[in-house]
Each structure stands twice: as structure tokens, then as C-alpha cells.
Amino acid sequence: MFIPGKYLLFLGDVRDRLDAKTASGLIDWAPDRCLGQWRLPACGIDLGLPDLDFAEARAQGAKTLVIGVTPFGGAIAEDWIAPIAAALHAGLNVASGMHTRLNNVPAIAEAAARSGASLFDVRVPSAPYAVASGGKRSGKRMLMVGTDCAVGKKYSALAIAREMNARGMKASFRATGQTGILITGSGIPIDAIVSDFVAGAAESLSPDNAPDHWDVIEGQGSLFHPAYAGVSLALLHGSQPDALILCHEAGRTHIDGYPDFPIPDLEECIETNLRLARRTNPDVRCAGISINGRALPADERDEYLRALHERFGIPCFDPVATGAAGLVDHLENGGSGDVMADRQIVGVTQRTN
Amino acid sequence: MFIPGKYLLFLGDVRDRLDAKTASGLIDWAPDRCLGQWRLPACGIDLGLPDLDFAEARAQGAKTLVIGVTPFGGAIAEDWIAPIAAALHAGLNVASGMHTRLNNVPAIAEAAARSGASLFDVRVPSAPYAVASGGKRSGKRMLMVGTDCAVGKKYSALAIAREMNARGMKASFRATGQTGILITGSGIPIDAIVSDFVAGAAESLSPDNAPDHWDVIEGQGSLFHPAYAGVSLALLHGSQPDALILCHEAGRTHIDGYPDFPIPDLEECIETNLRLARRTNPDVRCAGISINGRALPADERDEYLRALHERFGIPCFDPVATGAAGLVDHLENGGSGDVMADRQIVGVTQRTN
Incomplete structure (x- = not known):
């Protein structure tokens, strides 16, 4: 399209x-x-x-x-x-x-x-999709996974792909929802696909590519969402991500509109996503945490990101406020999950010390 | 319909x-x-x-x-x-x-x-379905979950519902696939629903009911299937099962048609299903294991079921060869998962000792 x-x-x-x-x-x-x-x-x-x-x-x-x-x-x-x-x-x-x-x-x-x-x-699938094959594809894939809907998965993927492209890395943003499709002019409206074919559609969204090419895939829903977890799991399996980015809105404690469903600890969110993702890619790792910090003043947001980095030892950033440079630095430097110098890993807006 | x-x-x-x-x-x-x-x-x-x-x-x-x-x-x-x-x-x-x-x-x-x-x-959904609410419903629900597709989930649910009905218990078989729908004349073709609405469709399949009524729900796919896990998770969340029955074919080691995807240990299959099911029903338990033993001679099948029962301490049966009487005995007697007398729990065709 x-x-x-x-x-x-x-x-x-x-x-x-x-x-x-x-x-x-x-x-x-x-x-x-x-x-x-x-x-x-x-x-x-x-x-x-x-x-x-x-x-x-x-x-x-x-x-x-x-x-x-x-x-x-x-x-x-x-x-x-x-x-x-x-x-x-x-x-x-x-x-x-x-x-x-x-x-x-x-x-x-x-x-x-x-x-x-x-x-x-754009919300009507333009092609019929095959049932997923589970076959390994060449190239690298990064998928945004959320603690909830509307926490910043699309902005995270766009910020990461933009940062990669700005550095001359090979990278493509892959849209899975209507707004992403309108922004890039292509993609697949995952939430409008018949359930049997969602993982297959996700496979076709990031086809074989150059070994050093990153598909940066917009996520949908959340494994913890009582209505949409199935969509998220099919996208997780079909994407076969090498790297996950956990996306979360600072301060959100419950699934939006579902007051009986608390958001689990971020540790558990990461662990559950990795556990299920390993089914189609045993080498998957969590490469970073993306925080939507719009509710926080800048100094609190920076402190939030710093504390999160100390807890998890992986790059933590806000795609709008800090951008994804810290994450992409980390990936370019090997990105094994080792704790690196704060400046490189934590995407902090301004540092005074 | x-x-x-x-x-x-x-x-x-x-x-x-x-x-x-x-x-x-x-x-x-x-x-x-x-x-x-x-x-x-x-x-x-x-x-x-x-x-x-x-x-x-x-x-x-x-x-x-x-x-x-x-x-x-x-x-x-x-x-x-x-x-x-x-x-x-x-x-x-x-x-x-x-x-x-x-x-x-x-x-x-x-x-x-x-x-x-x-x-x-029958494979075309007859009604539009709402997004899942996650709200608790009255009555009891039992869902078949598979180690793979085509392992006997439908036959298991039918055998359990028939056994319950024969004893005068309140129970309804709930079909989620075309054959089940044709057998009962009603149900929802879960695999033909647009992905955003699958959990909602599953909620509507087993609506509020009498506190002592069992909905016995046919499963679809498997959490371990690279193409269909999303369908299985949406059905698991929307069904909000109180009890899971793990369905497996004796001797099957890999996902059918996917030689790179081994079926995990049954312990892991149960644990993963329970872990994800708790999101919408924290009290869920695994109430039994249903074995499709068509590939085994009767004595080997009985031995297989007995060994499985010793390992897990829950009713283990073959819906075709032994029927679900052992499971339903166990449920009627409280069914907490305690190991009970062999005869009551293991659905063995013939016992000589």
C-alpha cells in the first residue's frame, strides 16, 4: 500500500x-x-x-x-x-x-x-497471509513489547529506527498499526488479521534481510492485557526477535481501563516475554527499557531512568525526551547486556554531575 | 446457528x-x-x-x-x-x-x-464480538489445553461433558472449532475471529451460569505452536478456566509439521499454561491429563497412564479408550489434586491386580 x-x-x-x-x-x-x-x-x-x-x-x-x-x-x-x-x-x-x-x-x-x-x-489487511512456518530468517529483529497498550511502543520503535538510520546503520521501522502504517506508507494492521494468521503475518512483515540489517518492529498490546495478549504473543512468535525493548509508562500501575489488572513488576514483564519469545528464537535478550515519562518533570524522569538502569543494567531511555542514542550506542558496542558507563547507557536529557 | x-x-x-x-x-x-x-x-x-x-x-x-x-x-x-x-x-x-x-x-x-x-x-463467525472485559463470570469452567494441534482436545472435552451429563451434573460442551460446532449445533469458530476480538469471543462462549455448572471448553492450538500460540493464549485468557486439562498424544515428540519445534516436558507445558492462565483466574489448577493413546497397545497405554499419574498425582485418562470417569470422580470428590486411590484417578481400561 x-x-x-x-x-x-x-x-x-x-x-x-x-x-x-x-x-x-x-x-x-x-x-x-x-x-x-x-x-x-x-x-x-x-x-x-x-x-x-x-x-x-x-x-x-x-x-x-x-x-x-x-x-x-x-x-x-x-x-x-x-x-x-x-x-x-x-x-x-x-x-x-x-x-x-x-x-x-x-x-x-x-x-x-x-x-x-x-x-x-489502512486497517484492512491488503493481502492474505500464510500460516507461520517458524523458519529462521536472516537479519536482526528488535520488537517493542509493552506493559500495556498505549505506553509508547510506536514512538520507541520510530526513535530507535531513526537513530540507527542517522548513524548509517541498516534499519527499517516495521509498522503493525494504523498510525505507523500511515507514517511509513507500509506495514500490516496486525490487530485486524484473523487469529490463525497473525504469527504468519508477523513473519512476512520482517522478511529475510542483510545480516547486519535491523527490523525495528512496532509492538501491539501486551502479554498482560486480558483482551489483547493473544495478539502480542502471535506477534512475538512471528517476529522471532533477537532483542526486546520493554516499553512502559512511568506511573502507570494498572492496565488502562481494567482496574482489576495490575501491571506486574518490570522484572516479571521482561521474564515472561523472554520465556515465551525463546520458543521461536532461543537467543532473544532484553536489550533495553523504554519509558514514556510524559507525566514526570525532567529531573524526576532522569532519576527514574537512572534508577531503572541501576536495577536492570541495560539501556533505559525515553524516546521523546532523551531519544534512543544510549541504546544504539550500546548495540554498536556489542550490547551484551553488560553494565557500561552511565552516560552511554542511560538516555539522560541533561547531566550536571 | x-x-x-x-x-x-x-x-x-x-x-x-x-x-x-x-x-x-x-x-x-x-x-x-x-x-x-x-x-x-x-x-x-x-x-x-x-x-x-x-x-x-x-x-x-x-x-x-x-x-x-x-x-x-x-x-x-x-x-x-x-x-x-x-x-x-x-x-x-x-x-x-x-x-x-x-x-x-x-x-x-x-x-x-x-x-x-x-x-x-460454520467457520464464519455469526456475530461481531466485543473486546474482552476481563470481568469474572459465575459458574465453573474447564479448558482443554494441548501440547500440539490435533492431540484430542475436542474428544477430551466431549468425553468429560458426556460423563458429567450422564451423572446428572450441570455441564455444557463449548465448541471452538468447526467439527465441534457441527456436533453440538452451536459454538464459535475461534480461529476465524479477528485477533483483537478472540479473547472477547471466548468470554461470550461461556457466559454467566449456575455456580455448579461446568462449561467444558474445547481448546485450540497450543501455547507451544509457532503459528497458533496467540489463538491459544486468547482462548485461555477469555475462558478464565478454573481447571485445565492438558491434552497430549502419547509418543508425539515434535509439533506436527514443525520438526524444529520439540514439545516441551509435560511439566513445563502445565506450568506455562497455569502461569499465563492465572492472569485472568488466579485460582486455576491443572485438574487432569488426557492422553490420546491410539498409537499404543492397550497394556502399554494403561502403563503409560499409570506412570503419568504417579508422576503428577492427578487423574490421567484416554478419552476414547478409558473415558473420563476417573477425572469426574475426582472432581465430585473435591478434586483438589490430592493423590487418591489409583482406581478412582487413573482411567485404566482393565485392571488385573
Whole structure:
């Protein structure tokens, strides 16, 4: 699936920035592809891009209207339909990560047919996948595994791949969810695959590659999530990771929305992931811990990362605040899990001592 | 989904009895619903039912032609289409567990539309399922977990539910695959559900029930299978079992078709299943071990079961050869996992000492 850019980001009528995580992800990770935003009068957020109407966007080089919001339930709202149809009539393609397929909304299907523009449903698998073979593939793989959903797995993988690429290392970010797919223009919507084929889809996401190439794979869900653990395990098995990065949000104590499900100790999270991952790659190790520290002031976040590093002896970083340089240093230097100099391992924003 | 009986079993042109496992399952577990068999000239097997043509079957009370074979790939073969259409014209419904949907074969869809008969695709989920809630449900649940696929999980669950029902206990067999669904007329084809919803589907399969009611749930796959472990984990979490039964085929050392994947020690199989199952039911225990002993002579099988019981101290039985009476005795007597008198626990066919 190749989605033509540049993009006009559709924000609809959402009131909360958290409901615009696809648009935010695109602005953070593919800013040069984001030309403007389009909002309904009731929209309560502003992502800081120019407000463009469809004709203006088209004139400035936009090719695709991207639905940048992910309201609960994943449905296309009634009052989005007319503007989406108008965008199609103006000659824009439309890309969506909603569960509702664009083509299943008659007014949208009709407008696309008339304008000749394309509809991209990134949450709909574009190919049938084979049952997993379990066969070993060449190249190296790193998988993000979470203590919960929405703890920063995608940002971690993007930060690591970007850091690797900036150093001239061979590395590819591999998207497993709608926002990641829109950011990179390719990937597999793992959570939309029929269960028998998820591990097989994960195998096909990171095919044979050069021995020194890293696939940096976005994770999904968590082995500790009562609804999504099966998805996480299939992705873990099919990815056959050499390295795991445990992703966690500082301060989160329970699975979001599941108050009866505490998040286990990070030791147990790592141990359970490694134990199960060894089934398809006996040499897997935990290479680092990625912390979403947005809830902490900078000094507390640094202290949190330092304490975590002392406890585990592996690189600990915040993909947004500190970046993944410490982790990639460690990998370039052999990365066996030995405790190295603090500066190299702990991704600390600022150090005064 | 209610599939009207009695059934005429379609055996097509298969050459190997193992490819007729749906028909065999129906004959073993729902013999009073199986009226006859229908075979193409090239068919190489005979399941011992009368060969009936469609009009004869109809006249004797058959309501549905059931595709009783499951060839690799799950597709409807070219030369099945004409006879299936003829069955519809003769007034029979058609039920299928193939991946190919009956309605997607034009000649079949057309014949059904003309005859007014119904098409049942038991491998197609009949309802959308919610994301799992993780909420505790009333009643008791027992889940079959396998060391591999095709080790006897369905037969184990059917044997246990039948034994419970014969004693007047409240118990329901819960089907999770096509053959189980055809045997009972209800269930959920777990392996055909989109991955995000598998645990939720498993929750809905065994809803709130009387405190002394047992849901006896057919398992799918194995936590140790490189392709299907995710399905197994989602089913384990969503079922919230109070009791697990580990199902294993005597003599099987590797995952079938995956020679690089040895089956772990049974201790490890039990421990891994319990460890992950505790996430949604901290009180889960392993209540027994079910052995498919078809490869063993009767005396070796008995010895195998006895040795296994000495090793684990829980009921060990063969659902076909010994039945599940020993397990159900144990449950009725408290079933804490204590080692009880041999006779009660080990389901031995014949004892001479």
C-alpha cells in the first residue's frame, strides 16, 4: 500500500487531543508530509498546521486527506461523510484507519467512483497471509513489547529506527498499526488479521534481510492485557526477535481501563516475554527499557531512568525526551547486556554531575 | 446457528480417513444425527454409513448435507460443486466448515437461491464480538489445553461433558472449532475471529451460569505452536478456566509439521499454561491429563497412564479408550489434586491386580 502525499489531516469534530493520535503521530514523525489540517466547526483542538480547504490543499500539492482521528469504536461519524465526499470531489484521495471501511459508506464510495480518486483503508489487511512456518530468517529483529497498550511502543520503535538510520546503520521501522502504517506508507494492521494468521503475518512483515540489517518492529498490546495478549504473543512468535525493548509508562500501575489488572513488576514483564519469545528464537535478550515519562518533570524522569538502569543494567531511555542514542550506542558496542558507563547507557536529557 | 438434522455426510473424493475428521467426529459423537454418506467415485474411504443419493436421503428424513471432509487449505474443490448444487436442488440445506464460503461459489449460491434451502458456513463467525472485559463470570469452567494441534482436545472435552451429563451434573460442551460446532449445533469458530476480538469471543462462549455448572471448553492450538500460540493464549485468557486439562498424544515428540519445534516436558507445558492462565483466574489448577493413546497397545497405554499419574498425582485418562470417569470422580470428590486411590484417578481400561 503506497499512500500518495502530501497529506491534509482531517480532525473532524474531536474535542480531545488524545483522540487525534494518528494526526499527532504524523506531525511528529512525518512532518514534511503534513501540509495542513481540516476541522469541522465543532472541533476542539488545533495541531498548529494551516487550516486549508480542499481546493487550497490540492493547489498546494496535497494528494490525500488522511483521517487523523481515532474516536472510540473506530466508526466514521455521520457528519464526516459530506466533507469526505467533498474532498474526493476536489480530487483528493482519502486514507482511513477506521474499522468502518470507506467503501462501505455509500456516499463516499459514490464520490470516489465519480472523481476517480482512491480510498485507502489502512486497517484492512491488503493481502492474505500464510500460516507461520517458524523458519529462521536472516537479519536482526528488535520488537517493542509493552506493559500495556498505549505506553509508547510506536514512538520507541520510530526513535530507535531513526537513530540507527542517522548513524548509517541498516534499519527499517516495521509498522503493525494504523498510525505507523500511515507514517511509513507500509506495514500490516496486525490487530485486524484473523487469529490463525497473525504469527504468519508477523513473519512476512520482517522478511529475510542483510545480516547486519535491523527490523525495528512496532509492538501491539501486551502479554498482560486480558483482551489483547493473544495478539502480542502471535506477534512475538512471528517476529522471532533477537532483542526486546520493554516499553512502559512511568506511573502507570494498572492496565488502562481494567482496574482489576495490575501491571506486574518490570522484572516479571521482561521474564515472561523472554520465556515465551525463546520458543521461536532461543537467543532473544532484553536489550533495553523504554519509558514514556510524559507525566514526570525532567529531573524526576532522569532519576527514574537512572534508577531503572541501576536495577536492570541495560539501556533505559525515553524516546521523546532523551531519544534512543544510549541504546544504539550500546548495540554498536556489542550490547551484551553488560553494565557500561552511565552516560552511554542511560538516555539522560541533561547531566550536571 | 441451528443446523437442522438429520445429516447426510459428504465425503467428496478424499483418500485418507484423517481428511474426514468432521464426518468421523459426527459419527462418534452424534451418531443419531448421521443418516448416510455420499461419496464421489474417486472417494477412497468408507465410514460405514449407508450410501444414499440426495433424493433417498431427503425421503428418509435428512435435512442437511454436511461437508464432512477437511482437506488441507480448506477450499471447496471444483468437482464438489455440481453435487452440492444437486443436493440443494433436492431440497437439502448445506453446512460447511471450509474457509471458502458457500455463498462465494456462484453455482452454489444460485442453487440455494432457487431451492430456498439454507447455507451454513460454520467457520464464519455469526456475530461481531466485543473486546474482552476481563470481568469474572459465575459458574465453573474447564479448558482443554494441548501440547500440539490435533492431540484430542475436542474428544477430551466431549468425553468429560458426556460423563458429567450422564451423572446428572450441570455441564455444557463449548465448541471452538468447526467439527465441534457441527456436533453440538452451536459454538464459535475461534480461529476465524479477528485477533483483537478472540479473547472477547471466548468470554461470550461461556457466559454467566449456575455456580455448579461446568462449561467444558474445547481448546485450540497450543501455547507451544509457532503459528497458533496467540489463538491459544486468547482462548485461555477469555475462558478464565478454573481447571485445565492438558491434552497430549502419547509418543508425539515434535509439533506436527514443525520438526524444529520439540514439545516441551509435560511439566513445563502445565506450568506455562497455569502461569499465563492465572492472569485472568488466579485460582486455576491443572485438574487432569488426557492422553490420546491410539498409537499404543492397550497394556502399554494403561502403563503409560499409570506412570503419568504417579508422576503428577492427578487423574490421567484416554478419552476414547478409558473415558473420563476417573477425572469426574475426582472432581465430585473435591478434586483438589490430592493423590487418591489409583482406581478412582487413573482411567485404566482393565485392571488385573
